[in-house]
Structure formats: structure tokens, C-alpha cells
Amino acid sequence: MSDTLLEIDNLTVDFQLPTGTVSAVKHVSFSLQPGETLALVGESGSGKSVSSTAAMRLLPELARTSGAIRFKGEDLLRATPRRMRHIRGNAISMIFQEPMTSLNPLHRIGRQVAEVLEKHRGLKGRQARAKVVELLEQVGIPDPARRIDSYPHELSGGQRQRVMIAMALACEPELLIADEPTTALDVTVQAQILALLKDLQARYGMAILFITHDLGIVRHFADRVCVMRRGELIESGPTAEIFDTPRDDYTRMLIDADPRGRKAPVDPSMPVLFEAKNLQVRFTLKKRLFRASEHFEAVRGIDLTIRRGQTVGIVGESGSGKSTLGRALLRLLDSRGEIRFDGQDIAALDTAGMRPLRSRLQVVFQDPFGSLSPRMTVGEVISEGLRVHQPALDRRQREARVIEALEDVALDPAMRNRYPHEFSGGQRQRIAIARALVLKPEFLLLDEPTSALDRSVQVTVIDLLRDLQQKHGLTYLFISHDLSVVRALADTVLVMKAGQIVEQGATEEIFANPREHYTRELMRAAFVDAA
Amino acid sequence: MLTYTLKRLLMAVPTLLIVITISFFLMRIAPGGPFDGERQLPPEIEANLKAAYHLDEPLPQQYLRYMGNLLQGDFGPSFKYKDFSVTELIAQGFPVSLEIGGLAILLALLVGLPLGVVAALRRNSGLDYAVMGVALAGIAVPNFVIAPILALVFGVLLAWLPAGGWNGGALPNLILPVIALSIQQIAYIARMMRASMIEVLGSHYIRTARAKGLSERQVIWRHAIRPALLPVTSYLGPAIAGIITGSVVIEQIFGIPGIGRYFVQAALNRDYTLVMGTVVFYGALIVLMNLLVDLFYSALDPQIRYDD
Numbered sequence: 001m002s003d004t005l006l007e008i009d010n011l012t013v014d015f016q017l018p019t020g021t022v023s024a025v026k027h028v029s030f031s032l033q034p035g036e037t038l039a040l041v042g043e044s045g046s047g048k049s050v051s052s053t054a055a056m057r058l059l060p061e062l063a064r065t066s067g068a069i070r071f072k073g074e075d076l077l078r079a080t081p082r083r084m085r086h087i088r089g090n091a092i093s094m095i096f097q098e099p100m101t102s103l104n105p106l107h108r109i110g111r112q113v114a115e116v117l118e119k120h121r122g123l124k125g126r127q128a129r130a131k132v133v134e135l136l137e138q139v140g141i142p143d144p145a146r147r148i149d150s151y152p153h154e155l156s157g158g159q160r161q162r163v164m165i166a167m168a169l170a171c172e173p174e175l176l177i178a179d180e181p182t183t184a185l186d187v188t189v190q191a192q193i194l195a196l197l198k199d200l201q202a203r204y205g206m207a208i209l210f211i212t213h214d215l216g217i218v219r220h221f222a223d224r225v226c227v228m229r230r231g232e233l234i235e236s237g238p239t240a241e242i243f244d245t246p247r248d249d250y251t252r253m254l255i256d257a258d259p260r261g262r263k264a265p266v267d268p269s270m271p272v273l274f275e276a277k278n279l280q281v282r283f284t285l286k287k288r289l290f291r292a293s294e295h296f297e298a299v300r301g302i303d304l305t306i307r308r309g310q311t312v313g314i315v316g317e318s319g320s321g322k323s324t325l326g327r328a329l330l331r332l333l334d335s336r337g338e339i340r341f342d343g344q345d346i347a348a349l350d351t352a353g354m355r356p357l358r359s360r361l362q363v364v365f366q367d368p369f370g371s372l373s374p375r376m377t378v379g380e381v382i383s384e385g386l387r388v389h390q391p392a393l394d395r396r397q398r399e400a401r402v403i404e405a406l407e408d409v410a411l412d413p414a415m416r417n418r419y420p421h422e423f424s425g426g427q428r429q430r431i432a433i434a435r436a437l438v439l440k441p442e443f444l445l446l447d448e449p450t451s452a453l454d455r456s457v458q459v460t461v462i463d464l465l466r467d468l469q470q471k472h473g474l475t476y477l478f479i480s481h482d483l484s485v486v487r488a489l490a491d492t493v494l495v496m497k498a499g500q501i502v503e504q505g506a507t508e509e510i511f512a513n514p515r516e517h518y519t520r521e522l523m524r525a526a527f528v529d530a531a
Numbered sequence: 532m533l534t535y536t537l538k539r540l541l542m543a544v545p546t547l548l549i550v551i552t553i554s555f556f557l558m559r560i561a562p563g564g565p566f567d568g569e570r571q572l573p574p575e576i577e578a579n580l581k582a583a584y585h586l587d588e589p590l591p592q593q594y595l596r597y598m599g600n601l602l603q604g605d606f607g608p609s610f611k612y613k614d615f616s617v618t619e620l621i622a623q624g625f626p627v628s629l630e631i632g633g634l635a636i637l638l639a640l641l642v643g644l645p646l647g648v649v650a651a652l653r654r655n656s657g658l659d660y661a662v663m664g665v666a667l668a669g670i671a672v673p674n675f676v677i678a679p680i681l682a683l684v685f686g687v688l689l690a691w692l693p694a695g696g697w698n699g700g701a702l703p704n705l706i707l708p709v710i711a712l713s714i715q716q717i718a719y720i721a722r723m724m725r726a727s728m729i730e731v732l733g734s735h736y737i738r739t740a741r742a743k744g745l746s747e748r749q750v751i752w753r754h755a756i757r758p759a760l761l762p763v764t765s766y767l768g769p770a771i772a773g774i775i776t777g778s779v780v781i782e783q784i785f786g787i788p789g790i791g792r793y794f795v796q797a798a799l800n801r802d803y804t805l806v807m808g809t810v811v812f813y814g815a816l817i818v819l820m821n822l823l824v825d826l827f828y829s830a831l832d833p834q835i836r837y838d839d
Contacts, residue, residue: 058741088744101735105834106757115753116743151833167743 004070005207006032006055006175011067013050013059013231024050026231027067034174037201037208039222039239041215041254043454044425047231048211052177055209056094057084071175090120093168097180099161103152109136109163110148116170135166140196158189165196172204179211186317186481191525194221213454215254216526219243227251257455259462259488265506266310266491272340273443273475274306274329279337281321281328298324299335300499308442311469311476313490313507315483315522321499322479326445329477330361342442359389362436366448368428372420372435379416382406382435389439405434408471409464426457430464437468446478450485462488483526487511495519532829536822543818550814551601551807555594558798558806565610565801584610586803597807606811607804611797617808620793625812628782628789630700632774634709639716639770644763646717647724648756654729662721669718674777678711678784695786708785712777716770723766728759757831764828768821775813 013025025047032038040048053059055069057076069076071092076084088094096102103112113132117123123131129148136144139162152160161181168176178197182190194217201208210222218225219239226236227248235248246252281299298321306312314322328335331346331354339347341357349357365371372381382402386393393401403413409430420428429449436444446465450458462485468474480486486493486507493510495503495518503516514520564586566577581587585596600607606617650662685707686694698704731737732755740754775791782791790809797805829835 056742058738085744085746088742090744094742096735096739098735102739104736104740104754104758106832107754115745119744153834164739167739 003034004031005034005036005072006209007068007070008051008055009068009070011051011054011065011069013047013054014064015060015062016064017062024063024231025054028228028231028233029067030226030233030236032175032207032209034207035201035205036224037210037222039210039212039218039225040228041212041218041225042228043213043254043456045230046228048228049179051228052094052179052209052211055177056088056092058088058094086120089116089168089173090171091173092175092177093171093173094177094179095161095164095168095181097183099157099164099181099184102164103160105152108149108151109155113163113167113170116167120171131170132166135170136163138200139163139166139169140192141166156189157185158193161185161193162196165193165200169200169204169206173206175207175209176201177209177211180213181210182217183212183214187483187525188317188521190217197221215243215257215455227254253456257459258484259459261463261466261488262508263311263466263489263491266307268307270307270309272305273308273310273342274304274477275338275340276302276304276329277338278303279325279328279335279339281324281333281335297499299328301337302499302501304329304494306443306475306477308475309469309473310492311478311490313478313480313486313493314496315480315486315493316496317481317522319498320496322496323447324499325496326447326477326479330363330445332363359385359439360442361445362439362441362443363445363447364429364432364436364449366451368425368432368452371432372428374420377417377419378406378423378431381420381431382416382438385435385439401438402434405438408437408468409434424457425453426461429453429461433461433464433468437472440472441474443475443477446476448480448482449478451480451482458485465489483511483523495522532826536826539822539825543815543822546818547811547814551598551811552594554810555597555807556590558801558803559590561801563801565803567801584608601811606808609797609802609805611800611802611805617804620805621790621808621812624788624790624793627697627700627787628775628778628791631705631708631712631781631787631789632771632778634705635712635716635774635778636767636771638709639713639720639774642713643717643720644724644760646721647726647763648728648751648759650721650725651728651732651759652751659725663725666718666721669714670722674711674715675780675784677714678708678781681707681711682785695784697787704785708781708787711784712774712781715777716773719766719770720763723763724759727762728755731755731759734758761828761832764824764831767827768817768824771820771824772817775817 008028008030011025011028012023015022015024028047028051030038040052042048050059050063054063054065055071055076057079059065065077067077071087076087079087103109110129110132113135114123114128117128117131132148133144136148141147141159141162147155152163155163164181176197181197182193185193197208198221200206210218212218222239224237225239225242227234227242227250229250235242235246235251242251243255246255279299279302280297282295282297285294285296300321302325304312304325314325316322324333327333329339331339331349335347337347338345341361346354346357376384379399379402382405383398386398386401402416406413406416411427411430411434415423420431423431432449449465450461453461465476466489469476476489478486478490490507493504493507494501495510495516497518503510503514503519510519511523514523566572566580572580578587585593588596597607606621608616609620612620646662646666650659653659682694685692692703692706694707696704737750737754740750745753778789779791779794781787782789783795786792790812793805794809794813796802797809
């Protein structure tokens, strides 16, 4: 066992909260050999991040740890703070899930990388700067000699994560802890970052402890896998073994959690519900008094037809204009071009003119935490639209409709007097769907409704959406960056890039036979296998 | 940056115009006039005086006349201090007001910021509760209550410091008014700095700094203090405005010959031109200070750049 790099031995982490003690990690043991990649897998609340953060002794003060975390035989839980500071960023370094906020916004990136070199290697001035340029070059920052003086906000999310990696690798650590390093990034960027990590691992021979909820990544990236659930380690073994012969039901469920089922295409004779011609949206970046203002063309001339009963999926990376397109169609944003809903030209309608149509056009947003008012009970949230659109209903009738809507989304109607914070993410998204359904709409704009949810919860929400579509004859416009979700739900797919449609067609057709390079790249990056 | 500064100065014009207009008419709506003394003036003399100062004209005409003079930089004569123009009075009083106001802001920052930082670092300790409790009291008690208490205790009972008067700006005369003026701002700044420091300490980039192996001292000094200062910096505009309005009362209480005292007395005496002069001056000062604060903010935060 002498060559074991990291050994987590019977680790328990409790958080002492005012409301009582919460055990985040319970008697977890695993180990990591030099140069190995171990994936720690689990859904939110499984304790995977807490375990790895404990190894760096970076948990908040409320945390109580017991057991042992041995790094090359030395128990880190008993190391002095001084000794820990020597290890952090030097022998063990860490990259995080939030590339946008993990760098100090007020310091130039070069200085932030150089700080590690100064601390652990005593490099200063020109020497440090030369080394930083070299590191930035290695992690693939273009024009590093100039970029070294950039501030974080001048870089994209992917580039910031590269800077974090440069910082983590500056002292050539023996262990890199990567806590969901690609979760916040677009799929193509994610693929680049993973390739970079693999490449650097080969060069430096470091071990990687890779924390993720995404099994697609694990299969391609890790040597061994540990599956965690509710603070316990439930299964571990070589990656191939875990994927081929999972012993635990939960592991099996995680592996199978790719949403299943397909939607049959809608008969082309179905009436057209939504039609847009040459739709354009532009945002004013800078208003100028005497010169032409600066604009950003978010949607550049899109033609779109949605038939009744169809689910049109829009895929694309962040900034591709997919959400803007959805909002423009529903006249939640100003746009140019023609929009017809159910035969009526709605492009020219003002707010008051749109109002009667609003109950037929509903939206469900991505963030199940931010989009429900925390001060209203679930019943109030759901019935609010009824008060506006059907003021004739009395209290009892409204109540009946709320109950009906909650039953539709498979929630207990007795819960309608509770507040949103008492519900899980998946339940809140069901509430958001019930809020939309209570008005009996014909059309739902679903803007990344499953992106914030764990894979296993996603599957149930997708099933629910498909059932509701059947039951109520709904038409969906489904926006997502997640190709496997779109594949399960949509019968037609539009692939968007830079405000334009680069490819469209029947879902099965696109997935089986993507014509455009960009579409193929998206699929490869997302590890979606051709059917 | 230059274009931005010019734009902001241009935008100050309508702001000041509104301030001037409202105060002009408010002042005239208030009952009484500049010549209603304890001694009743003979009607003929009063009429002559009014005619001399154009107070017999219709109000809109007076307003236009005032604005016209103002455009030429003429604040008019004071009605009460007959030998002085308003400009002269402001020029006399401003250095005095600037001295106690500037010292008060300096004191507020020098005391408030460290208190806030210490309270944040020792969050939920006895020290934190003590600092925040005192700060809350400092906010709750208005300065016109604090000032007489300070004068009573340190000026009269203990007799350590003069209870009032200016004495050419001698140090002992400065201490009490400056403290009275800054207490509220110390309290605000300490509370803001504490809150913003706590937020910054919980941020992701502080976690990154710790993960680099930096010591707590390095984490705080290099990575936490400057971002935590940003919200406090944007508060400096209102803080300066608070000090200026506070000085109106404080100067009166301690008998300090600054603009604030003129302002109060002018308002009581219906010295229209002097009131208007100080209002215009204060307004311009506050607008200017806010601009300086915003420019300073952009120097602190590279994410803010005024390039247009």
C-alpha cells in the first residue's frame, strides 16, 4: 500500500447546523494510485463534493470530520494549517465547477496564476511571468503573452476554466481534484477541456479525482468509478466493470438514466399553429446620440413552422439565440419579421392585444428555484394566472382547477398550501408546469426545463411532459442544450448557431445522419451515439 | 473616460435646474419675507426695499431674472448681510465647511472600514455583536441629539474641549463637531463593510485563493478587501451628501462659521438669495462628488469602464 497516493479511510463529515446535525458523508473509504483517474459519481446531495473538499481541508467551519485522509501516508486531517497551506496548490490542487466566479474579478489572470508560483516556488517578476505565459500556452489560451494581462471578465467561461487549470498545474501537483469542471460549460467546450486534462495528465503523470454527476463523461474519462448516494459509497470498481455489470440498483438507474422513448412525427396535414418568417431580433449594445448605435443580432432571419401536436426541439450552445427565438415567438421580446399564431398575425400586436392570447401561450423556465415566488403558496402561484385570465371563476372553481393541474403533474393536491422552498427541484419544476397548464394552453414554450435537475429526476419530468402532451394535445417548443433530452422529446429538431438555423429535420433523421459539421461536433461532444 | 465625464456634467444641468426651481418656489411659498423683522418697517421703506431687490415683480418674472443672473455666475446680494454678496459669503464659509466635512469623511472611513472588517472576520462573536450593536445605535440616534450630548459631556462637565466656537479652526475646536458629524457615517460604513466582507469571504474566488495555499492574511489582504470595498465606495456619494446636510445642523450647534450655518440662518430670515445660493452650491457639490465617486469606482473595478 506504500505507493497509494490518496487514501480516504472511513471518512465521516457532519455539518452542525442550528437545526441539528446533518451527515453529508458517512464512513466512506476509497483510494487513489499515482497517475490514476478516479471518478466520484453521484447526484446532488450525494456527498461527492464534500468528500473531495475535505481532502483539501477547505470545508466551512461548521463541518466536523472524522476518519483519516492520508496523502502519501500523511493524515491531512491532522496536519497543521501551515502544513496544509504548503500542500494546497502545490502537491494537491483543485479546480471547481464555477469557472465564471472562481477567479478574482479585480486581478489580472497572469497575477492570479503567478501567485501560486510565488507562494510555492519563490518565482517572482520576469521569471514568474515567463512561466505563466508558458502555462497559459499549455492550457490553450490563444496569444498568451498578451492575454496574461486580461481580466477574468474579458475571457469566456471555457477560457476561464483553462486559466484555473493553468493555476492548478503551475506547481505540477501529484493530485488534481476536479469538482464538476465542465458542468457549467457548453458541450463542445466541455469536450475540449476534458481532452486538455487528459493530455496534461499524460504529460505530468498526475492523478485526477474527478467529481461529476455525468456518467457520459465518466465512461470516456475515468479508470475507476466510485458511486455515492446520500453520503454513502455504494459501489466502486473499474469503469468498464461498473458500466457493464453494475451490482447496485442505484448505479444501474444512473447508467440507464439517459431519457428513453421517442416521439413519433406529427402528420404533415396537421394545421399550422405557429409560423414565423424572417424573424430577427437584435439587442442594442450601445446607444449613441449622433452615430449609428451598436447592435447585436441575436436572431438573424429565421423561418419556422410548428404544427399542432408537434414538439420542435431547438438545440444550440449558449449564445446561439435559442432562448431569444423562443421569447420572440411569444412576443416576450421585440422582433422584426412575421409571426402568425393560429392564423392570426401577432407580430404587430401590443401588450394589450396580446393579453387574450397569453393564456393559450405558456412558458416553463429553466430555473425551478428562481421562477416561483417564495412568498406565495403553491396554490397561489398556480391560480394567479386564473385570476387574470378568467376573473369570472369563483374561489371554489379556481381551487378545483388548481387541484386538477396538480393531479396532472402527479403532485399531491394537499400540498397546495405549502411554499415553494419546501419542494425539491423536480417537484418545483412540476409546479411550474402545473402553473402553465392551469390555463389550459395550446402551446408551451419549454426553455431548458430539465437542465437544472438530476438525471434521474430529468427522466421523470420528460415522461410527464410526454404524457401531458398526449392527454391535452399540446404543442411544444422545447429549448435545450442537452441533445439526449431533445432526442427523447422532440419530433423535429432545429440546430442553431450564431442566431441562425444550421440544420433542421425529423429528430431521428438528424441524429442518425447529421449533415452539418457543427451538428456532428455537438453530438460527438455530448457522447450521444448515433442510433 | 473624458467623454463620459463631460456627459455626466452635462446631465447635471437638468438635475440642478429642477433643484433650483423647486427650492425657488418653495422658498417663496413659505410665509414671511426678508424684511419682516421684530421691528416693523414703515410701509414706504419696505416698498422701496422690495422694489430695489425686484421683489415687487410677479413671481415668474423674478424667477426668470434669478435664472438669468445665475447663468452669468451672479448669485445676487444677501438681504441680511447687506455688505456682502452671496458669492462672498459662500467663499468665506466653504473652506470651514470643507475642513470639518472632509475630516468627518476621513474619520468615518478610517474607523468604519476596520470595524466592519474585524466584525466580519469575527462573525457572530461577542466583538461582532458589540460593534454592530453600537453601530445600530449610531444610526438610530440623529446627530442633532449626539452633538449637544458631546458638547455637554466633553465641553461642559469634563471641560476637556471647547463646547463650541471656531477659534480660527484650532484643533480642540474641531474635534467635537467632526466626531458628531461622522458618527452616523462610521456606523453605516462599518455595517456595510461587514456585510460586503462576509459576502466576499463566501465567494468562489476566495475558495480558489485558499486552494492555492495562501495564508489567511494573504487571502484577506490580497483577495477580499478590495472587492469588499466596492459597495462601500458606491455608498460614498450618499455619505458625502449626508455629511453636507449634517453639517448644516452641526455648524449651527457648535457655532461654526461655515456654509451650513449661513444656510440655516438664511432660511429662518427668508434671505432668499442666500438660501438659493447655498442650495445651488450644495446641489452642484453633491453632483460633482457623485461623479468623482463613480470615477473612483471604475478605477477600483476593471469590469466597469466608461468608454463612451
